[in-house]
Amino acid sequence: MTDIAVVGFAQAPNVRRASGTTNGVEMLVPLFRRVLADTGLSKHDIGFWCSGSSDYLAGRAFSFVAAVDAIGAFPPVNESHVEMDAAWAMYEAWAKILTGEVETALVYGFGKSSAGQLRRVLALQLDPYVVAPLWPDSVSIAAIQARLGIEAGRWSERAMAEVAAHSRAAATANGLAQLAGPADGRVDVDDLLAAPYLADPLRAHDCAPITDGAAAVVLASGSRARELCERPAWITGLEHRVDSANLGARDLAASPSAAAAAAAAVGAARIDGVEAAELHAPFTHQEILLRGELAALGLGDEVRVNESGGVLAGNPMFAAGLACVGNAARQVMDGRAGRVLGHATSGPALQQNLVCVLEGRDQ
Amino acid sequence: MVEVLSAPLEVGFDYTRSLGPALSRFMTALRERRIEGVRGSDGRVYVPPVEYDPATAEPLTEPVEVSAEGTVLSWSWMPEPLPGQPLDRPFAWALIRLDGADTAMLHAVDAGTPERMRSGMRVRARWAAEPVGHIRDIVCFEPAGGSASPPTPAAEPAEPVTMVTTPIHLSYRHSASPGESRYLRGLADGRLLGGGRCPACGKVYIPPRGACPADGVPTAEEVELPDVGTVTTFCIVNVPFLGQRIKPPYVAAYVLLDGADIPFLHLVLGCPVDEVRMGMRVTAVWRPREEWGTTMQNIDHFKPTGEPDAPFESYAQHL
Numbered sequence: 001m002t003d004i005a006v007v008g009f010a011q012a013p014n015v016r017r018a019s020g021t022t023n024g025v026e027m028l029v030p031l032f033r034r035v036l037a038d039t040g041l042s043k044h045d046i047g048f049w050c051s052g053s054s055d056y057l058a059g060r061a062f063s064f065v066a067a068v069d070a071i072g073a074f075p076p077v078n079e080s081h082v083e084m085d086a087a088w089a090m091y092e093a094w095a096k097i098l099t100g101e102v103e104t105a106l107v108y109g110f111g112k113s114s115a116g117q118l119r120r121v122l123a124l125q126l127d128p129y130v131v132a133p134l135w136p137d138s139v140s141i142a143a144i145q146a147r148l149g150i151e152a153g154r155w156s157e158r159a160m161a162e163v164a165a166h167s168r169a170a171a172t173a174n175g176l177a178q179l180a181g182p183a184d185g186r187v188d189v190d191d192l193l194a195a196p197y198l199a200d201p202l203r204a205h206d207c208a209p210i211t212d213g214a215a216a217v218v219l220a221s222g223s224r225a226r227e228l229c230e231r232p233a234w235i236t237g238l239e240h241r242v243d244s245a246n247l248g249a250r251d252l253a254a255s256p257s258a259a260a261a262a263a264a265a266v267g268a269a270r271i272d273g274v275e276a277a278e279l280h281a282p283f284t285h286q287e288i289l290l291r292g293e294l295a296a297l298g299l300g301d302e303v304r305v306n307e308s309g310g311v312l313a314g315n316p317m318f319a320a321g322l323a324c325v326g327n328a329a330r331q332v333m334d335g336r337a338g339r340v341l342g343h344a345t346s347g348p349a350l351q352q353n354l355v356c357v358l359e360g361r362d363q
Numbered sequence: 364m365v366e367v368l369s370a371p372l373e374v375g376f377d378y379t380r381s382l383g384p385a386l387s388r389f390m391t392a393l394r395e396r397r398i399e400g401v402r403g404s405d406g407r408v409y410v411p412p413v414e415y416d417p418a419t420a421e422p423l424t425e426p427v428e429v430s431a432e433g434t435v436l437s438w439s440w441m442p443e444p445l446p447g448q449p450l451d452r453p454f455a456w457a458l459i460r461l462d463g464a465d466t467a468m469l470h471a472v473d474a475g476t477p478e479r480m481r482s483g484m485r486v487r488a489r490w491a492a493e494p495v496g497h498i499r500d501i502v503c504f505e506p507a508g509g510s511a512s513p514p515t516p517a518a519e520p521a522e523p524v525t526m527v528t529t530p531i532h533l534s535y536r537h538s539a540s541p542g543e544s545r546y547l548r549g550l551a552d553g554r555l556l557g558g559g560r561c562p563a564c565g566k567v568y569i570p571p572r573g574a575c576p577a578d579g580v581p582t583a584e585e586v587e588l589p590d591v592g593t594v595t596t597f598c599i600v601n602v603p604f605l606g607q608r609i610k611p612p613y614v615a616a617y618v619l620l621d622g623a624d625i626p627f628l629h630l631v632l633g634c635p636v637d638e639v640r641m642g643m644r645v646t647a648v649w650r651p652r653e654e655w656g657t658t659m660q661n662i663d664h665f666k667p668t669g670e671p672d673a674p675f676e677s678y679a680q681h682l
Contacts (some may be wrong), residue, residue, distance in 0.1 A: 019367055021540045024571040029581055041581055059372055059535035069572055072579020115645055116535040120445055124531065129386055130411040130498045131528045135447035136469055140456040143439030144469075148458075151437070161613065200440035200477050244417055248458050248467030249409060252437075 004097050005225040005232030006279040006333070006358060008218035009288070009326035010035040014178035014314025017114040018212035022058035023066035024110030027214040031108065032070060035216045037226045043072055046218075047102025049079040050093040051088030052109040053318045056121050067110060078102065083171025085109060085281075086215065087321035087354050089345030094238050096278065100139055103224045109319030110214035118210050118317065125347060127245055138348065139207055145252040145349045146285040150201060152253055157201060160284035161192040164205035164312055167284075171309025178209050178314035205312075208282040215323040233332035233358040237265030240354035247348065258343070258353035259293040265341075265355040270298035274357070276331050277305050277341040278324040282315055286350055290343065299341070307331075321345060325356045332360045365541040368548070368657060372537035383414040388426050390524035394496035398488070400427050400464050407613045410464035411498075429463035432487040432507055436460055436467050440477040447532070449503045455480045459504055471503040479506060496524030532670040542571030544583065547657035553649065557623055566624035590647035590662070592620035593673040595681050599636050614639045618665055619681050626681055628661075633666030642672035 011026045020026030036042060049071055053064045064081045071077060080096075080191025082089045086109025093105035113121075119137035126132040149155045165188075168181030181187040195203045218228070225232040241257035241264070244250045262271065271294060279294075281287035290304065306312075308327040311320045328342035339359040346352040367591045382390060385401045389412050392399040400410035402425040404418055410429050415422055438457040444450055449471035457480075458467035473489065474480050485507040494500035539547060542559050546569070549556035557569030559582025564575060575582050597616035614636050617626035631639050633648070645665035655661045 002442075019538065019541075021538055021543075021573075022535075026540065029574050029579065032579065038619060056533070059374055059533065059537060069574045069576040070579060072575060072577055074577035115537065116533055117445070120447070121533060123447075128380060128529065129382070130389075131469055133498050133527075134449055134470065136456055137441075137445055137448075140439045140441055141469075144437045144456060144458055147482070148437040149441060197440065197442075199442075202439070245415070246409070246413060246466065247459075247469055248411075249413075249417065252458075300618060 001086050002100065002221050003099055003225070003234055004094055004219055004221050005229070005234045006013075006217055006326070006329035007025075007220045007225050007229035007232050008035045008039040009330050009333070010038070010216050011176055011319075011323050011326065012214040012316070014177045014211045014213045014316055016178060016210065016212070018112055020112065021117050022060060022112045023063045023069075024053065024112070024214055025067060027110055027212075028067060028070035028108060028216075031214055032106070032218045035106070035218055039218050041104065041218070046104055046106045047078060048093055048096045048105040049077055050089040050096070050105060050107050051081045052084050052089040052322065053081070053111060054083055055123055057111050057113060059116055085318050085321035085346050087325055088240065088346070089239060090217055090219070090322055090325060091240060091354065094235065094273055097219060097221050098147050103221050105219045106216060107219065107322060108214065108216040109322045111317035111319055112212045113210045113317050114212050116350065122348070131247065136318055139199045139202060141247065141348045142283040142286070143202045146206070146283065148284055149253040149289065154253055155285050155288045155295040157193060158189060159288060160206050161189045161203075162286045163284040164192055165189050167306060167309045167312035170307050171313035172234075174309045174313060176314065177309050178211050180309065180313060200354045202283065206284040208311045208315035211316045212313045213314065213319055215316065215319040215326055217322055217326045217329070229333060231333050231335055231360050233329035235356060237267050237355070237357040237360055239264035240277065240352065242347075245351065252349050255289055255290065255293050255350045255353060256350070256351060258290055258345075258355070259297065261353045261355040262294055262297055262341070265357045266297070271341070272298065273339045274299060274303055274326065274341045275302055275337040275339055276307060278308060278310065278328040278343065279306055280311055280321045280324040280344045282311050282345070284312065286345075289350065294341070321354065328356070329358050332358050335360070365544055367538050367541055369536050372535040373532065375530065375532040375537065377528050379526055379528045381526055382524065385412040385414045387525050388412070390496040392428070393500040394494045394521075394524055396431075396490045396494060396500070398431050398461060398663055400429050401425060402427050407465035408463060409466050410461050411468055420450070427463065428669040429461045431461065432485065433459045433461035433464070435472065435480070435482055435484045435486055437482055438472065440480065440481050440589060449499070450522050454503065457486070457504065458540050459486055470501060473503045473505050493590065497527050505624055532586055540571070540573045542573055542582065546570045550659060550661050551655055551657045553652070554659065555588045555590055555620065556585055557588045557620070558582060558584055560584040567622060568625050569620060569623045569627065586622065588620045588622050590604040590620070590649075591668065592618045592623070592645060592665075593678050594631060594639065594641060594643040594645055595619050595626045595678045597631065597639050612636050616665070618645060619678050624681065629662065630664035631666070632664040640672065642678065643674060644668045644670040645672060
């Protein structure tokens with residue numbers, strides 16, 4: 001099978017409110033410049049462009065078409081789009097390279113959540129017959145999931161606050177983070193627990209912030225990857241799985257689809273040799289839930305999880321999952337890790353999950 | 364840094380969705396203030412029903428009536444309800460497993476305070492005064508116990524419910540780009556500010572684009588354009604539609620302003636529709652100055668100038 005690697009990654013600053021339009025051009029133009037400069041590529045060298053974004057988030061039809069302006073798509077380019085997190089656009093680009101049709105791909109995602117009411121917009125991803133007409137918002141559904149786990153003894157409000165404290169401490173080293181702890185990195189869990197509920201049992205620190213942002217990843221195959229990057233992050237497994245859309249018919253305190261995607265991505269019974277993981281967990285309890293699913297597959301306590309701060313430090317919708325994979329890949333490209341796991345989620349209560357395993361290789 | 368213009372944007376649409384057999388039975392039962400699930404291949408009773416078996420993907424056909432009373436499996440508290448939600452006072456969201464069902468449904472519980480909520484509590488449906496065959500025929504659930512609301516007579520048998528209508532309304536703050544903001548402010552002064560000329564290919568866009576769509580580089584230089592141009596192509600509108608301002612037939616045309624490299628859509632009035640042609644020279648007819656705002660509607664329409672037509676070669680690249 002064709003070897004494919006992540007050879008470049010860039011992310012826009014995570015901010016509460018960007019001044020630009022909802023078509024992302026203002027965020028994407030500098031992002032493309034940086035990721036192309038880093039790899040020494042020009043736009044004409046990119047064999048395939050693939051993006052993830054949402055018209056509901058943008059409040060306009062075909063917002064991804066306006067975003068193509070940022071590419072400079074003349075002569076016409078080979079381009080596609082998913083109405084999903086851009087991690088799934090990366091999956092499409094990876095499959096496109098596997099076909100042998102192209103050698104390189106630039107994947108990007110963008111979202112300006114501040115333009116609308118994110119909690120309401122996300123209600124529209126739910127079953128349109130019996131659920132969405134009630135407008136259950138994303139935070140409330142996550143809160144129901146959190147309580148199930150708390151009452152089942154799988155996690156506690158304190159353990160959830162510890163996840164938030166770790167995120168904010170880690171994010172102090174991430175210049176792009178929207179939420180980071182004090183400069184000394186010390187976040188007091190008791191202080192966090194003293195805050196009122198936002199949606200009992202969730203407090204504000206349990207929920208990823210509302211973020212405007214964008215991310216881009218460059219993929220390349222075989223020898224091309226080695227030309228473009230000193231230490232490519234080779235993709236050894238990339239899989240995604242989905243659980244039932246019927247929220248009341250599945251166990252919300254588990255994520256079988258995350259476990260299945262991870263097992264398929266590692267291609268073995270156990271996760272072995274992973275040194276760092278970036279998990280896309282927009283709510284604190286979801287990081288604990290995901291760690292539990294991966295621990296059952298062998299992910300050890302020594303694995304460094306969400307050293308970037310994760311999406312609790314900044315959650316640009318439709319780009320955040322790609323950024324998790326990109327942040328994991330960067331650890332390989334920087335030589336900080338030999339084998340990493342990147343994860344992305346989509347849908348309510350961890351319904352859909354993608355896992356990407358990447359590794360560095362001695363030339 | 365230009366301060367960008369922004370404005371509220373309300374988006375709304377009534378989604379009408381046809382129902383499969385299982386959901387049709389469910390909605391029809393709701394109209395009769397009953398709750399009907401469906402039995403899966405594993406014997407489990409799904410409420411709300413699913414059309415296809417989650418394990419075998421076979422169509423499910425065995426309806427099972429369940430109670431309108433059930434048990435809360437988990438809940439969260441909504442202190443400040445959002446528009447469209449079942450209640451406009453604080454309430455709980457809950458996963459509720461109705462008696463006789465094996466799966467839970469998501470709905471609201473009118474508990475008053477979070478202290479009255481707990482997992483395992485008993486709740487029952489509160490019905491709408493006039494059910495129509497929609498999930499919102501269940502207004503919400505309420506703590507069970509005490510006296511139930513008096514039973515209501517079943518509705519007269521009627522045609523099954525085969526369609527549900529769900530109005531969706533979203534509110535946004537829509538921002539113009541810096542270039543678009545300059546353009547819109549220019550319009551308020553009766554000027555046509557195009558640009559951002561592309562530093563790579565020299566093309567001039569109106570309305571301005573943040574990046575040249577051909578080169579992908581930011582456009583910077585502002586270019587003021589005249590309100591005179593050429594019809595590149597056009598159509599004669601004969602079909603009436605909702606919100607139409609002018610009685611058909613009339614002409615919608617692409618107008619390429621002199622000095623611009625992209626045409627925009629506008630109206631060409633002031634001559635019989637069958638006289639409009641490609642290459643026709645036109646000029647803007649502005650509304651009275653006191654009606655101007657930051658909008659292209661300041662130009663009411665374009666009208667012929669009477670000049671000789673522009674040669675085809677002059678706009679051939681802009682079709």
